[in-house]
Amino acid sequence: MSISTFISGFPAGAQSSIFPKGDPLPADYFTGQAFLHPLLAKDKNNEFALGSVTFEPGARTNWHTHPKGQVLIVTEGEGFYQERGKPARRIKKGDIVNIPENVEHWHGAASTRKMVHIAITNYKGDQNVVWLKPVSAQEYQTTNDEDKYEYAQHLTARQQSIVRISAFTAAGNIDDLKVALHTGLDSGLTVNEIKEILVQLYAYCGFPRSLNGITAFMAVLEDRKARGVQDIEGRQATPFEETDKYQAGKKTLQELTGKEEKAPAGANAFAPAVDTFLKEHLFADIFSRDVLDHQQRELVTVSALAAMAGVESQLQAHVGMAKNTGLTEVQLKEVFALINQTK
Ligand code: MN
Numbered sequence: 001m002s003i004s005t006f007i008s009g010f011p012a013g014a015q016s017s018i019f020p021k022g023d024p025l026p027a028d029y030f031t032g033q034a035f036l037h038p039l040l041a042k043d044k045n046n047e048f049a050l051g052s053v054t055f056e057p058g059a060r061t062n063w064h065t066h067p068k069g070q071v072l073i074v075t076e077g078e079g080f081y082q083e084r085g086k087p088a089r090r091i092k093k094g095d096i097v098n099i100p101e102n103v104e105h106w107h108g109a110a111s112t113r114k115m116v117h118i119a120i121t122n123y124k125g126d127q128n129v130v131w132l133k134p135v136s137a138q139e140y141q142t143t144n145d146e147d148k149y150e151y152a153q154h155l156t157a158r159q160q161s162i163v164r165i166s167a168f169t170a171a172g173n174i175d176d177l178k179v180a181l182h183t184g185l186d187s188g189l190t191v192n193e194i195k196e197i198l199v200q201l202y203a204y205c206g207f208p209r210s211l212n213g214i215t216a217f218m219a220v221l222e223d224r225k226a227r228g229v230q231d232i233e234g235r236q237a238t239p240f241e242e243t244d245k246y247q248a249g250k251k252t253l254q255e256l257t258g259k260e261e262k263a264p265a266g267a268n269a270f271a272p273a274v275d276t277f278l279k280e281h282l283f284a285d286i287f288s289r290d291v292l293d294h295q296q297r298e299l300v301t302v303s304a305l306a307a308m309a310g311v312e313s314q315l316q317a318h319v320g321m322a323k324n325t326g327l328t329e330v331q332l333k334e335v336f337a338l339i340n341q342t343k
Contacts, residue, residue, distance in 0.1 A: 017116060018075055019052040029131045031140075032059030034108075039118070048122045055079060055115045060108020060140060063132040065101075068122035072097040072107060079115030080143055081107045088143040091115070106135045111144045153330040157187035159299060160338060165197055166303035167339045169213035170205040176342065177213060181220040190234020191221065196291040197300050203282045204304045237289035249279030252287050256294065256321040295325035299335070306339045 022037030033056035040050035047068075052075070063084065072081070074095045081097045082088035084104040091097060091107075092115075099105060101124075109115040121128045155163070161184035168177035184194055194217060202210030224231060242248040254260055268275035287297060302322050305315040319332060 017054075021054045022052065025053070029062045029064070030059065031062070031134050032056060032108075034059040034061070042123055042128075048120050049128060050118065050120055052116060052118050055107075055109035057109050057114055058111050058140075060135050061106045062134045063104055063106050065104050065130045065132070066099060066121055067101055067124035067127055067130065069101045070099040070122065070128075071120040072099070073118040073120075074115060075118060076114070076116035077109065078113040079107065079109040079117075080147070081105065082143060088147070090147055091117075104132065108135070108140075110147070111140070153328050155331050155334045155338075158184070158189055159296075159331070160334075161187050161189055162197060162296060162299050163303040163335050163338045164342065165194065165213075166201060166300045167307035167342050169198060169201050169209055170304035170307040171342070172209050172212065173342070174212060174216050177216050178220050181217055182224070185220075185224065185229075185231050190232045192234040192236060192291050193296075196237075196289060197296075200286055200292070200297060200300050201304055203286060204301055205308065235291065237291045240285065240288040242284065242288065245280040245284040246276065248288065249282070249284035252283045252294075253279065256283075256298070256324055257317075258320075258324050293325075295322070295327060298322040298325050299327065302332070303335060303339060306336060307342065 019037045019039065021035045023035060025034040025036050035054040037052040037054075038049070039052060040046065040048075042049055060080075072091070072095075074091050074093050074097075076093055078090065078092040080088040081091050081099075082105060089097075090110075097107070107117070161180060164180035165177065165184055168174075168180050181194065185191075195214070198210055198213040198217060201213060221231065250261060263269070264272065264275045268278070287294065292300070298318060298321050301318045302315065305311045305318060322332060323329075
């Protein structure tokens with residue numbers, strides 16, 4: 001029995017790779033662990049060589065050119081293709097890259113993901129590649145960093161679901177909320193995470209809208225259960241054992257606003273009970289529940305407020321807090337674009 005049988009739980013033959021990994025490629029032309037499994041050599045009909053190339057995470061070709069071009073077919077994983085002087089293009093399973101003749105480029109895996117591609121490399125006479133300098137660690141790092149930045153900028157499918165669920169609950173739009181709840185579960189939100197979103201919403205749009213949302217969610221779960229869908233329950237909140245809730249809530253609020261509060265002001269000073277409830281209950285009891293993190297909670301709040309009328313000053317304050325939890329300008333623009341679609 002091979003090691004891969006133990007690791008994957010599948011017989012070795014049932015692994016996802018189409019072709020064997022092949023033999024290591026020379027360090028003169030490749031950085032990291034790269035392998036070639038030759039499939040076809042040039043012959044009297046085919047003026048190209050065909051091979052499956054496996055790049056382990058971090059592995060890549062040197063910079064190089066092909067005198068008659070090359071076609072790549074990505075069969076597994078994710079990586080990059082970059083032409084000299086242009087931004088790298090992220091490539092993944094199913095992507096095709098048509099590389100023109102004599103264009104300097106490299107291809108390889110992402111730093112944390114492996115990539116396998118088939119390479120169809122055309123010949124000009126007896127030559128199909130001209131090798132150049134290695135892709136430096138700095139060039140490669142820049143590519144991966146820019147890629148992470150690009151990815152981090154946008155709302156994920158789960159975040160988009162949080163936005164829709166919160167906005168429809170706040171607006172009392174139960175029909176569209178049900179669709180958003182289905183999508184949320186399908187995009188990987190757990191049952192407990194969605195419960196938590198709907199519970200938090202009572203603080204922003206009142207018990208009636210929150211309870212209607214929870215009732216809609218119960219119906220959606222029943223419907224999915226009847227269809228045989230097994231939704232993931234997810235974990236529960238860890239118990240909150242803070243004895244001084246007021247101080248705990250005040251601390252959380254200060255973290256969110258990024259400002260120290262010396263003494264309650266405005267409405268909080270005028271009606272001290274509201275100051276107590278906001279800190280002890282909203283920012284301590286509710287925000288301490290770790291089923292959602294503070295960034296997710298601010299996403300819930302901003303989405304609910306953006307879907308309601310007459311709460312502009314609160315919305316403005318929470319956009320600031322959302323940014324302090326790491327949500328980007330681009331992500332927040334996407335939140336408003338999503339909510340405008342729902343109106
Ligand atoms: Mn190439």
